[in-house]
Amino acid sequence: xxxxxxxxxxxxxxxxxxxxxxxxxxxxxxxxxxxxxxxxxxxxxxxxxxxxxxxxxxxxxxxxxxxxxxxxxxxxxxxxxxxxxxxxxxxxxxxxxxxxxxxxxxxxxxxxxxxxxxxxxxxxxxxxxxxxxxxxxxxxxxxxxxxxxxxxxxxxxxxxxxxxxxxxxxxxxxxxxxxxxxxxxxxxxxxxxxxxxxxxxxxxxxxxxxxxxxxxxxxxxxxxxxxxxxxxxxxxxxxxxxxxxxxxxxxxxxxxxxxxxxxxxxxxxxxxxxxxxxxxxxxxxxxxxxxxxxxxxxxxxxxxxxxxxxxxxxxxxxxxxxxxxxxxxxxxxxxxxxxxxxxxxxxxxxxxxxxxxxxx
Amino acid sequence: xxxxxxxxxxxxxxxxxxxxxxxxxxxxxxxxxxxxxxxxxxxxxxxxxxxxxxxxxxxxxxxxxxxxxxxxxxxxxxxxxxxxxxxxxxxxxxxxxxxxxxxxxxxxxxxxxxxxxxxxxxxxxxxxxxxxxxxxxxxxxxxxxxxxxxxxxxxxxxxxxxxxxxxxxxxxxxxxxxxxxxxxxxxxxxxxxxxxxxxxxxxxxxxxxxxxxxxxxxxxxxxxxxxxxxxxxxxxxxxxxxxxxxxxxxxxxxxxxxxxxxxxxxxxxxxxxxxxxxxxxxxxxxxxxxxxxxxxxxxxxxx
Amino acid sequence: xxxxxxxxxxxxxxxxxxxxxxxxxxxxxxxxxxxxxxxxxxxxxxxxxxxxxxxxxxxxxxxxxxxxxxxxxxxxxxxxxxxxxxxxxxxxxxxxxxxxxxxxxxxxxxxxxxxxxxxxxxxxxxxxxxxxxxxxxxxxxxxxxxxxxxxxxxxxxxxxxxxxxxxxxxxxxxxxxxxxxxxxxxxxxxxxxxxxxxxxxxxxxxxxxxxxxxxxxxxxxxxxxxxxxxxxxxxxxxxxxxxxxxxxxxxxxx
Numbered sequence: 001x002x003x004x005x006x007x008x009x010x011x012x013x014x015x016x017x018x019x020x021x022x023x024x025x026x027x028x029x030x031x032x033x034x035x036x037x038x039x040x041x042x043x044x045x046x047x048x049x050x051x052x053x054x055x056x057x058x059x060x061x062x063x064x065x066x067x068x069x070x071x072x073x074x075x076x077x078x079x080x081x082x083x084x085x086x087x088x089x090x091x092x093x094x095x096x097x098x099x100x101x102x103x104x105x106x107x108x109x110x111x112x113x114x115x116x117x118x119x120x121x122x123x124x125x126x127x128x129x130x131x132x133x134x135x136x137x138x139x140x141x142x143x144x145x146x147x148x149x150x151x152x153x154x155x156x157x158x159x160x161x162x163x164x165x166x167x168x169x170x171x172x173x174x175x176x177x178x179x180x181x182x183x184x185x186x187x188x189x190x191x192x193x194x195x196x197x198x199x200x201x202x203x204x205x206x207x208x209x210x211x212x213x214x215x216x217x218x219x220x221x222x223x224x225x226x227x228x229x230x231x232x233x234x235x236x237x238x239x240x241x242x243x244x245x246x247x248x249x250x251x252x253x254x255x256x257x258x259x260x261x262x263x264x265x266x267x268x269x270x271x272x273x274x275x276x277x278x279x280x281x282x283x284x285x286x287x288x289x290x291x292x293x294x295x296x297x298x299x300x301x302x303x304x305x306x307x308x309x310x311x312x313x314x315x316x317x318x319x320x321x322x323x324x325x326x327x328x329x330x331x332x333x334x335x336x337x338x339x340x341x342x343x344x345x346x347x348x349x350x351x352x353x354x355x356x357x358x359x360x
Numbered sequence: 361x362x363x364x365x366x367x368x369x370x371x372x373x374x375x376x377x378x379x380x381x382x383x384x385x386x387x388x389x390x391x392x393x394x395x396x397x398x399x400x401x402x403x404x405x406x407x408x409x410x411x412x413x414x415x416x417x418x419x420x421x422x423x424x425x426x427x428x429x430x431x432x433x434x435x436x437x438x439x440x441x442x443x444x445x446x447x448x449x450x451x452x453x454x455x456x457x458x459x460x461x462x463x464x465x466x467x468x469x470x471x472x473x474x475x476x477x478x479x480x481x482x483x484x485x486x487x488x489x490x491x492x493x494x495x496x497x498x499x500x501x502x503x504x505x506x507x508x509x510x511x512x513x514x515x516x517x518x519x520x521x522x523x524x525x526x527x528x529x530x531x532x533x534x535x536x537x538x539x540x541x542x543x544x545x546x547x548x549x550x551x552x553x554x555x556x557x558x559x560x561x562x563x564x565x566x567x568x569x570x571x572x573x574x575x576x577x578x579x580x581x582x583x584x585x586x587x588x589x590x591x592x593x594x595x596x597x598x599x600x601x602x603x604x605x606x607x608x609x610x611x612x613x614x615x616x617x618x619x620x621x622x623x624x625x626x627x628x629x630x631x632x633x634x635x636x637x638x639x640x641x642x643x644x645x646x647x648x649x650x651x652x653x654x655x656x657x658x659x660x661x662x663x
Numbered sequence: 664x665x666x667x668x669x670x671x672x673x674x675x676x677x678x679x680x681x682x683x684x685x686x687x688x689x690x691x692x693x694x695x696x697x698x699x700x701x702x703x704x705x706x707x708x709x710x711x712x713x714x715x716x717x718x719x720x721x722x723x724x725x726x727x728x729x730x731x732x733x734x735x736x737x738x739x740x741x742x743x744x745x746x747x748x749x750x751x752x753x754x755x756x757x758x759x760x761x762x763x764x765x766x767x768x769x770x771x772x773x774x775x776x777x778x779x780x781x782x783x784x785x786x787x788x789x790x791x792x793x794x795x796x797x798x799x800x801x802x803x804x805x806x807x808x809x810x811x812x813x814x815x816x817x818x819x820x821x822x823x824x825x826x827x828x829x830x831x832x833x834x835x836x837x838x839x840x841x842x843x844x845x846x847x848x849x850x851x852x853x854x855x856x857x858x859x860x861x862x863x864x865x866x867x868x869x870x871x872x873x874x875x876x877x878x879x880x881x882x883x884x885x886x887x888x889x890x891x892x893x894x895x896x897x898x899x900x901x902x903x904x905x906x907x908x909x910x911x912x913x914x915x916x917x
Contacts, residue, residue, distance in 0.1 A: 063822050083825040084834075096823035100841045109837075110827030159828060370831075378738045378802060379754055382761035385799040389776030392783055406782045456720035467675040470668040482672065484911045489679045491853060492905045495877050496896040499884055500682035506888075510685060532759070538694050543679065572665060575713020594767060602805065603863050608884065618771045618863075625775060625867070635779065638772045649764050 012075060014039045014195050015060070015163055020069035022055050029055040031219035032069070037163075042189055042196040044210035045221075046203060046242065050313070052219035053199045057165050060197065061090045061199035073162065089161035092170040095152035097140035103127070103151050104239040110159045129188070146177050153185075157192070166198045170205055182208040203243050215239050222335040231291075237358050247295075247328045249288040249359060256282055261352035264288050268322035269302050273355035285360040294354040295330035297340055301349030304328070306340050320348060390642070395636035398428035408632050433473045445615040446640060452606075452616060453599035454529070456538035457592040460546040463539065465588055468550035469580060472557070483551065490544030498537055498608050504547035505533050505609065526620040529611025537605040549594060553587030554580065591651060617641045683900060690893035707894035717895060720879035724859050727790060727875065731797030732855035738798065739805025739854070740847055746806070747813040766803040773800055774867030781868060788870030796857040796868045804857060805850035808914065812846030849910035856903045 013036035022030040030052040039042050058064045060071060062083035071079045078086055089110070097106050104123050111119045127133055129252065130150035140148060149172070154162055169185065170178045186209055189196055198209055206213045207227040214221040215238075215321040223235045227243070234240035237248055251271065254263030262275045264286060273288045280286060293315075307327070308319035317331045318340065330348065340346055402409040412425040416518035436442040466484075474482050489497065504510045505528040512524040527533050557580065565575045603618035610616070617637060690708070692702025711717060742762050746755070765773060771834040777796045778788075786792060820842070862877040869875060876899065883892050 061826055083822065084830055090823070090826045092819050094817065094819055096704045096817065096819040098820060098824075098838060106783055109824065109829070112828070348907065371745065371749045374741050375749065375752070375754065375758060378742035378745070378806075379758055379761065381738050382799065382802065385777060385780070385795055386761055386765055389780040390781045392680060393776040396779055457810060460803070463675075466671045470664075470671040470675070473664055473668055474672065475664065484908065485676055486679065487911060488904055488907050489683065491856050491860075492683070492903045493896065493899050494862050495860070495880060496686065496900055499880075499888075499892065500686040502884075502888055504682060504685060506706070532701045542674075561712070597767040598769055601771050603771050621775065627813060629848070631779070634775060638775050641769055641772055645769065649767060652763060652767055
């Protein structure tokens with residue numbers, strides 16, 4: 001697990017989790033998570049529902065007490081602090097706007113230590129920040145989904161938290177609004193320099209927002225890295241599948257050899273892929289993870305038949321049947337739309353360095 | 361917050377006042393009632409013996425205990441009046457519960473199927489009579505059911521009957537009163553169950569070829585059955601001990617435990633016997649009350 | 664909605680309201696007889712205003728209902744908070760039983776046993792005993808109304824407040840309580856009407872000089888039906904209906 005690594009040159013981590021564990025009943029919802037987060041970083045916890053990401057976020061916010069482990073913020077142990085004493089704020093998935101208060105009342109809620117004038121000025125600034133000038137007197141239930149999301153953001157930023165926690169920040173928005181909001185959120189973060197921890201089940205959201213992503217499964221962080229690294233170099237078939245469409249071709253690992261690639265024997269012939277971690281013994285059962293867009297159709301390589309061709313606007317998706325009946329998915333540029341129609345006998349190949357060998 | 365549970369001093373401070381109050385004024389009185397039901401009536405104030413001498417020694421206690429007996433319960437057992445009152449209370453409450461289930465189910469179903477915009481208003485219309493002056497609502501029926509009352513006037517004018525029907529001061533009047541007074545009590549929990557049923561289930565049944573009657577009988581009714589049973593139970597308990605309805609509508613011959621208790625207490629001033637009747641009534645309703653409490657507990661635990 | 668269900672609704676509501684309407688209409692009857700229409704008149708309402716004992720009873724009922732309503736609102740709200748928010752605790756089953764049982768327990772049992780308690784401890788019967796008795800049997804109704812609202816309350820709102828730096832006390836004062844307020848007020852109104860309406864329990868626990876309105880009405884009814892009772896009843900129904908409508912508006916509002 002590479003969870004405790006911090007990007008080089010970042011000094012003392014802003015947030016450090018050590019062995020954080022939370023049990024509900026018999027099972028562990030979060031199981032010994034280690035994590036370090038730098039200043040000015042956007043970190044995304046990615047995983048399906050039930051993987052423990054929300055529980056982890058709630059422990060950082062202080063709504064749940066870990067059964068074991070420590071949570072440090074800027075070096076100080078905050079594990080036992082109640083939520084209202086933590087310099088951390090959260091944007092809730094439902095936004096949790098107080099229905100009995102105005103927009104300004106919501107945004108001002110965390111600013112009770114300020115005087116009246118200072119508070120009003122701060123609310124004004126925050127509403128301008130989220131482009132909601134003039135909305136202060138409105139009630140939350142008169143706002144659109146996007147506007148509510150921005151009120152929730154302004155409210156969470158009001159106390160200038162050292163760390164902002166965002167629970168599925170965009171899931172409640174429709175698709176067009178979501179992409180726009182993602183860019184805005186990222187721009188805002190760069191401007192403010194606040195660190196974000198974002199919880200999401202949507203890999204695209206993680207890719208758009210995050211500097212680094214921690215993939216969670218079964219209460220553990222199974223891989224941490226930049227999204228490109230996770231995409232190209234997943235540590236497991238679970239991570240490979242979570243971050244996008246992938247062909248997982250079962251096979252047997254060939255003998256050790258020098259050089260950057262290794263052979264894998266599959267049901268439809270020998271393949272070459274990037275050499276795996278040395279822990280995998282020759283002869284081990286493995287899968288070759290091959291992204292559809294890396295499959296090259298041409299004159300050389302393995303024989304296959306095109307069984308399906310779908311035009312998707314910006315690209316063409318094809319299903320290919322290999323000699324033994326295995327099917328692979330390939331996607332290519334839409335410019336060659338007329339090429340390789342259904343029924344065409346073709347040959348396919350791929351560069352060894354774009355395919356990963358993973359434990360089966 | 362969710363992990364805090366109910367153990368802190370703050371939580372204790374919240375639940376202590378209602379616990380103490382209800383123990384003192386609901387639980388303790390039952391114990392006293394039980395004790396007095398074992399005493400004998402006396403022409404004194406309070407009108408029962410023995411009265412525990414608080415300053416007495418152990419001797420005072422033992423003579424106090426010796427003076428307690430089951431005489432009142434023997435009276436209840438051997439005097440047919442009380443046995444009949446108990447049986448007829450059960451019969452009235454049981455019959456009324458069945459009629460309520462029969463009338464309340466379609467009404468609750470109609471409420472649940474009413475247009476969403478009108479539903480809140482319609483439910484409020486059903487609720488209002490429930491909270492509205494029980495005594496007044498029962499009183500209103502006297503004028504309707506009397507021999508020269510409005511119902512008979514209407515029936516005579518329509519030629520349905522040749523001479524006024526004797527309804528007031530009969531078991532029928534008691535049943536009408538029970539059903540009328542408790543109908544909202546029946547409909548509300550039933551409506552709550554029926555409005556929670558997924559409309560897609562009815563639509564699926566209709567889509568598969570079931571007519572409205574078959575949809576109701578094969579989908580809605582089985583799913584709402586626990587609600588119907590709960591509603592009937594909810595009405596049964598207070599009806600068994602009902603006083604106002606048999607007293608005002610049933611006439612002097614109506615035997616129901618609530619009325620018997622009342623007259624033992626107010627007319628005969630036999631507090632110990634009234635207490636024994638109360639204990640008997642309590643024994644009849646305790647089972648349903650526990651069931652009801654557990655249903656409430658489940659409701660509390662829904663979150 | 665099918666015509667059949669429409670008819671069911673119409674009949675059901677007619678059954679519920681017809682007796683009350685008849686009662687109200689005949690309160691404006693000029694005749695002495697309840698069932699014979701003798702023309703429109705407000706004489707029975709005038710008679711009410713001159714009926715000293717009845718007005719005194721109404722005054723007793725009003726005071727008792729206000730006090731009992733206030734006490735049961737406090738107790739019922741606390742009970743609802745304990746049951747909805749404090750998870751498992753040892754006295755939970757006991758508290759649930761104590762809250763729910765008085766709602767369905769036959770009134771004669773509650774009335775008699777409370778009287779025996781008051782006599783046993785030597786508490787003089789009067790306004791105080793009435794208030795205690797009514798507060799006891801109204802508490803469960805308040806707890807149900809407040810509890811329903813509490814369970815419908817989004818817990819993340821309270822978490823959001825804590826997250827924004829509010830202490831538990833401030834969370835309760837600025838978020839929980841304001842959101843709960845309509846239900847608490849509705850609970851008070853329902854407790855108030857229940858107390859105002861009670862005959863059986865009051866008959867047991869009240870003493871000389873503390874005759875409530877329903878007790879007074881009951882003794883009048885025992886003497887025979889008369890239009891003045893209709894007038895008093897109509898006013899009582901009107902007062903209670905207004906309170907209940909206000910309460911249901913409060914609970915229906917999101």
